[in-house]
Amino acid sequence: MIEYLRYSLRTLAHHKMRSFLTLLGVIIGIMAIVSMVSVGAGMEQALRKKLEDLGSDKIVVSPRIAYGTSSILLVDADAEALENLQGVAFVSPIYTVTSDVEYGGETQLLKVLGVDPEKAEETFGRGASSYSLLAGRWLGRGDRYKVVLGYSAAKDAFPREVSVGSRVRLHGREFEVVGVFSKTGDRDKDYSVYTSIDVLREIFGAGDRLTFIIIRVEKGSDIEQVRQRVEERLKRRKGTDKGYFVMTQQEIIQSVGSAYTVVKVVFGGLAGVSLIVGAIGIANTMIMNVTERRREIGILLASGADRMHVMRIFITDAALLGIAGGAAGLALGYGVSRAINLAAERYLGEGVLTTSVTPELAVFSLVFALLVGVVSGLYPAYRASRLEPVEALRA
Amino acid sequence: MAISLRDVVKRYRTGKVVVEALRGVSLEIPRGEYVSIMGPSGSGKSTLMNLMGALDRPTSGSVRIDGIELSGLSDRELAVVRRKKVGFVFQQFNLISKLTALENVALPMWFSGVSRSRRMRRARELLELVGLGHRVHHKPSEMSGGEQQRVAIARALANEPEIILADEPTGNLDTSSGMEVVRLLEELNAQGKTLVVVTHDTQFGRRARMRVKMRDGQVLEVER
Numbered sequence: 001m002i003e004y005l006r007y008s009l010r011t012l013a014h015h016k017m018r019s020f021l022t023l024l025g026v027i028i029g030i031m032a033i034v035s036m037v038s039v040g041a042g043m044e045q046a047l048r049k050k051l052e053d054l055g056s057d058k059i060v061v062s063p064r065i066a067y068g069t070s071s072i073l074l075v076d077a078d079a080e081a082l083e084n085l086q087g088v089a090f091v092s093p094i095y096t097v098t099s100d101v102e103y104g105g106e107t108q109l110l111k112v113l114g115v116d117p118e119k120a121e122e123t124f125g126r127g128a129s130s131y132s133l134l135a136g137r138w139l140g141r142g143d144r145y146k147v148v149l150g151y152s153a154a155k156d157a158f159p160r161e162v163s164v165g166s167r168v169r170l171h172g173r174e175f176e177v178v179g180v181f182s183k184t185g186d187r188d189k190d191y192s193v194y195t196s197i198d199v200l201r202e203i204f205g206a207g208d209r210l211t212f213i214i215i216r217v218e219k220g221s222d223i224e225q226v227r228q229r230v231e232e233r234l235k236r237r238k239g240t241d242k243g244y245f246v247m248t249q250q251e252i253i254q255s256v257g258s259a260y261t262v263v264k265v266v267f268g269g270l271a272g273v274s275l276i277v278g279a280i281g282i283a284n285t286m287i288m289n290v291t292e293r294r295r296e297i298g299i300l301l302a303s304g305a306d307r308m309h310v311m312r313i314f315i316t317d318a319a320l321l322g323i324a325g326g327a328a329g330l331a332l333g334y335g336v337s338r339a340i341n342l343a344a345e346r347y348l349g350e351g352v353l354t355t356s357v358t359p360e361l362a363v364f365s366l367v368f369a370l371l372v373g374v375v376s377g378l379y380p381a382y383r384a385s386r387l388e389p390v391e392a393l394r395a
Numbered sequence: 396m397a398i399s400l401r402d403v404v405k406r407y408r409t410g411k412v413v414v415e416a417l418r419g420v421s422l423e424i425p426r427g428e429y430v431s432i433m434g435p436s437g438s439g440k441s442t443l444m445n446l447m448g449a450l451d452r453p454t455s456g457s458v459r460i461d462g463i464e465l466s467g468l469s470d471r472e473l474a475v476v477r478r479k480k481v482g483f484v485f486q487q488f489n490l491i492s493k494l495t496a497l498e499n500v501a502l503p504m505w506f507s508g509v510s511r512s513r514r515m516r517r518a519r520e521l522l523e524l525v526g527l528g529h530r531v532h533h534k535p536s537e538m539s540g541g542e543q544q545r546v547a548i549a550r551a552l553a554n555e556p557e558i559i560l561a562d563e564p565t566g567n568l569d570t571s572s573g574m575e576v577v578r579l580l581e582e583l584n585a586q587g588k589t590l591v592v593v594t595h596d597t598q599f600g601r602r603a604r605m606r607v608k609m610r611d612g613q614v615l616e617v618e619r
Contacts, residue, residue, distance in 0.1 A: 003505055003511070010493045010494060010498075011493060013493070014492070014493035295489070296491055298489070299489045299490075299491055300491075300502070300506075301450070301474070301477070302448070302450060302477065302483045302485075302489070303477075303478075303483075303502050303503040303506060303550065303553075304474060304475075304477045304478025304479075304503045304506040304507060304554065305474060305506045306470065306471045306474030306475070306506070307470055307471070307474075308471075309474075309506055388451070389445075389450040389451065390445050390450050390451045393450070393485075393489070
C-alpha cells in the first residue's frame with residue numbers, strides 16, 4: 001500500500017501542472033461544500049447556544065407563529081393555570097413587541113420584552129450563560145415605567161450612549177433606565193429592552209395577551225413528565241393541542257437541528273454538483289493518462305507486474321488526486337468560511353451569522369474527496385490493466 | 396532447456412489484415428547458451444523475443460520457458476513467469492522517467508514482494524555491478540544512453556532470472572558504450588545466464604555461440 005502511494009506521489013510530482021488542473025475540479029467542489037455546509041452548521045450552533053442559554057430546566061409554551069391567524073392566543077389565565085401543576089417551580093409570562101424607542105432625539109425600532117418585574121431576574125438572570133448586569137439593577141417588584149437595556153441597545157443603538165438614570169421614550173411614554181446588561185454576544189438579546197409586562201401591554205392595548213410562557217421545573221422533577229402535564233392542562237383549557245407548542249429545551253434544539261440539517265443538505269447538494277464535475281475531470285485525466293502512460297504500463301508488465309498491480313497503481317493515483325484535492329479544498333473552504341465569518345461580523349454584527357467547520361465536516365469532505373477519486377479512477381484503471389504487454393510496449 | 400519453441404505460429408490482426416509474424420518456428424535454447432537472433436526487419440525477431448519472454452502468447456504451437464508450458468497459463472501466471480524467469484533489455488532502455496536509477500532497478504522486486512530495504516540494498520549492489528554505484532539517485536534524463544542501458548541491465552537482473560532477453564540493446568548507443576553493454580551482457584552469460592540477443596549488428600551477432608537467422612517469420616538457419 002505504501003509502495004503504491006510512493007509510486008503515485010512520484011507520478012503526481014512528475015506531472016505537477018496536469019495534476020493541479022485535474023485537482024481543480026475537486027478543490028472547488030470540496031471548497032464549496034465545506035464553506036456552504038459551514039454556514040449551515042454555524043447557524044445551527046448559534047441557535048443551539050441561544051437555546052441552551054435558556055437553561056436546561058425550562059419549558060417554553062409558544063403559539064405556532066407559522067400558523068398565522070389560526071394560531072391560538074395565550075392569555076394570563078393560561079399561565080396562572082400552570083402554576084399549581086406538580087413539578088412546576090415557576091411560571092413567567094412574557095409579552096414581546098417591536099417598538100419605537102427614542103433617546104436624545106433619535107428613534108430606533110427595538111425588540112421589547114415585557115416580563116413580570118418581580119420575576120425578571122429569575123427568568124433571565126439564571127442559567128448557564130444568561131444575562132448579567134453591567135450597571136444598575138434588575139427590574140423589581142412594583143417597577144412600572146422602568147427599563148433595563150441590553151448592552152447594544154444602551155451602547156450602540158443611539159448616537160449617545162444611554163446610561164443608568166437616563167430617560168428613554170418608549171412608544172411615546174417616558175421610562176427610566178435602571179440597569180444595563182453585559183454583552184451576551186447574541187445580537188438579538190443585546191439589542192433588546194426589558195420592562196414590565198403590564199405597562200407594555202397597557203401601552204400597546206394588548207389586554208391579557210401573552211407571547212410566550214417560560215416555565216421552570218422543580219429540581220428533581222422529570223422535565224418530560226412536567227411537559228406532559230403542561231400540555232394536558234393547556235389542551236383542556238384551549239380545547240385543542242394545535243396552534244401552540246410546549247417544548248423542553250432539548251426538543252427545541254432537536255427540531256432546530258433538523259431544520260438546519262435541511263439547510264446543510266441543500267447547500268451540500270449544490271456543492272456536490274460541482275464535485276461531480278470535478279470527478280468527471282479526474283476520470284477524464286485518468287483516461288488520457290492511460291493512453292499517455294501506455295509505455296510505462298508496458299514496462300511495468302515486462303518487469304513482472306500483473307494486471308492487479310497495474311490496476312492498483314492507477315487507482316492509487318486517482319485516490320491520491322482525490323485526497324490531495326480534498327485537502328486543498330478543505331483548506332480553502334476553511335479560509336472562505338473564516339472570511340464569511342469576518343465579513344458577517346463586520347457588516348451584520350456579531351453573532352448574526354457564524355460559520356463553523358466542524359471536525360465531522362472536515363473528515364467527511366476528505367473521505368468524500370477520496371471516494372470521488374477512487375470511483376472516477378476505477379474505469380481508467382480497469383482499462384490500464386487490460387492492456388496487452390506487447391501492445392503497451394509498442395507505444 | 397532454458398527455452399524451447401515447437402511449431403510456433405503467431406498471427407496478428409491489424410484492422411482487416413492478418414499478419415503472420417511467425418510461421419512455424421521450432422527452436423531449442425539450452426541453459427547458459429549465448430544466442431543471437433538476426434534477420435531483416437519484419438522477419439519476426441521481436442515477435443519471437445516477446446514469446447520467449449512470456450510477454451505474448453502464440454497463436455498455436457508450444458512455448459516452454461525453463462520447462463514451464465505457457466499455453467495453459469493465465470495472465471497472472473504469465474506475469475509470474477516474466478517476474479521469475481526473464482529479464483528484459485530493450486533498445487529504448489524503457490526506464491521509467493520519474494523514478495531514479497535505484498528505483499528503476501528495484502521495480503521488478505516490488506512485484507515479487509521483496510521488502511523495501513532488501514530491494515534497495517540489492518538494487519544498489521546491482522548498480523555497482525554495472526559500474527553505476529555513483530549514480531544511483533539520478534533520473535534517466537540525467538544519464539547518457541550507455542548509462543541508461545546499464546541501469547536497464549541491472550533491472551533485468553533484479554529478480555535473478557535464468558534468462559536475459561535483449562532486443563537490439565546496442566541499437567541506440569554509440570560504438571564505445573555499445574561495446575560496454577555487449578561486454579556486460581557477455582559477462583553475465585559467462586556467469587551462467589542464458590543470453591538471447593536480437594540484433595541488426597552483425598559484428599555483435601557473430602559473437603554469439605548460437606546464431607539464429609530468420610526471414611519471413613521462419614528460422615532460416617541455426618549456426619553453432
